[in-house]
Amino acid sequence: MNVPHFMLKEIHQQPDVIRHQLDRTISIGIPDRINILACGTSLNAGLIGQFLFEQIAQIPTQVRSSSESLSAPLLETPNTITIAITQSGETADTIAALQQVQSKRVAITNGIDSTITRFADHTIYTNAGEEKSVAATKTFTSQIVLFYKLAFQIAHENQKLSDREFASHLESLKQIPQQMEKLLNENTIVELAQTLKETRDLIILGSGINTAIAVEGALKLKEATYTHAEGYAAGEFLHGPIALLDAEIPTLAIVTEDDSRIQKTIDRIRAHGNHVIEITAKSVPELFSPFLAVVALQLLAYHLATLRGIDVDRPRNIAKYLTT
Ligand code: BG6
Numbered sequence: 001m002n003v004p005h006f007m008l009k010e011i012h013q014q015p016d017v018i019r020h021q022l023d024r025t026i027s028i029g030i031p032d033r034i035n036i037l038a039c040g041t042s043l044n045a046g047l048i049g050q051f052l053f054e055q056i057a058q059i060p061t062q063v064r065s066s067s068e069s070l071s072a073p074l075l076e077t078p079n080t081i082t083i084a085i086t087q088s089g090e091t092a093d094t095i096a097a098l099q100q101v102q103s104k105r106v107a108i109t110n111g112i113d114s115t116i117t118r119f120a121d122h123t124i125y126t127n128a129g130e131e132k133s134v135a136a137t138k139t140f141t142s143q144i145v146l147f148y149k150l151a152f153q154i155a156h157e158n159q160k161l162s163d164r165e166f167a168s169h170l171e172s173l174k175q176i177p178q179q180m181e182k183l184l185n186e187n188t189i190v191e192l193a194q195t196l197k198e199t200r201d202l203i204i205l206g207s208g209i210n211t212a213i214a215v216e217g218a219l220k221l222k223e224a225t226y227t228h229a230e231g232y233a234a235g236e237f238l239h240g241p242i243a244l245l246d247a248e249i250p251t252l253a254i255v256t257e258d259d260s261r262i263q264k265t266i267d268r269i270r271a272h273g274n275h276v277i278e279i280t281a282k283s284v285p286e287l288f289s290p291f292l293a294v295v296a297l298q299l300l301a302y303h304l305a306t307l308r309g310i311d312v313d314r315p316r317n318i319a320k321y322l323t324t
Pocket residue numbers: 039040041042085086087088089090091094134135136318319320321322
């Protein structure tokens with residue numbers, strides 16, 4: 001595919017990145033607790049992991065920013081597994097945080113033979129291929145697809161998912177690349193970017209598993225477009241932050257087929273005369289909707305950045321990863 005920027009090329013590689021993960025069987029045993037350490041986009045992937053490990057596999061899971069965990073380490077039990085997630089495998093804070101850990105250490109990384117692998121008992125590679133754009137896209141998808149597979153595997157071994165449910169979940173994952181390709185071929189996000197060209201502040205709402213996607217979408221918009229975007233859980237947004245809204249601040253809401261909770265917040269925002277744009281991910285069950293919602297927000301960040309003339313592959317002030 002001939003595309004002008006690595007970010008767009010890498011967004012379009014995501015269906016294949018998922019396809020390559022589908023036939024893998026990965027297992028980390030059955031811990032009694034999971035701790036996740038990461039930074040930036042990898043940290044947001046960690047939030048998806050937490051949701052899946054808790055809701056599907058029913059394993060208590062904590063996520064902490066690597067830098068925070070250096071002064072406030074997560075509690076460990078003898079059967080805890082700590083997962084350090086870093087696309088580069090070179091982020092200094094994540095490496096240092098993993099080194100502090102006493103429990104079994106698993107690294108999830110895209111960096112073959114990267115430094116993090118030296119401090120892990122077990123490494124799972126995301127196999128997304130090199131990501132050149134500073135803003136992470138396909139590596140995020142490759143991280144979350146691994147979390148889906150790990151959570152389903154633990155839940156199956158743990159008897160929280162029956163054979164039938166396990167097979168059906170894996171089948172739903174198989175449908176994602178095709179659904180993603182449909183979305184990648186649509187023009188609606190380009191049109192949305194045009195309407196938001198002058199927007200300096202933006203709210204993104206999700207609920208359930210898509211709260212993490214709202215936060216990740218806001219990070220992508222900050223990194224690539226310098227928009228002051230904030231991601232919130234829809235219900236929580238009503239408890240204070242809604243005071244921010246005026247005619248200048250639009251809200252994007254991730255709406256899924258099975259999720260009626262977000263509607264209440266949308267109705268409240270509209271009742272105050274403020275603008276809500278719905279990003280719908282209704283063609284797949286809610287559990288799998290993050291894959292589509294995140295692609296929509298990545299595309300929005302990309303198109304908004306290019307409309308604003310930003311060098312999208314090399315945004316100001318940030319590096320691909322921080323080694324100090
Ligand atoms: C930051 C980058 O410095 O590092 C983010 O600007 C990235 O985009 C973060 O998500 C974490 O990187 P890694 O390689 O540990 O996943």
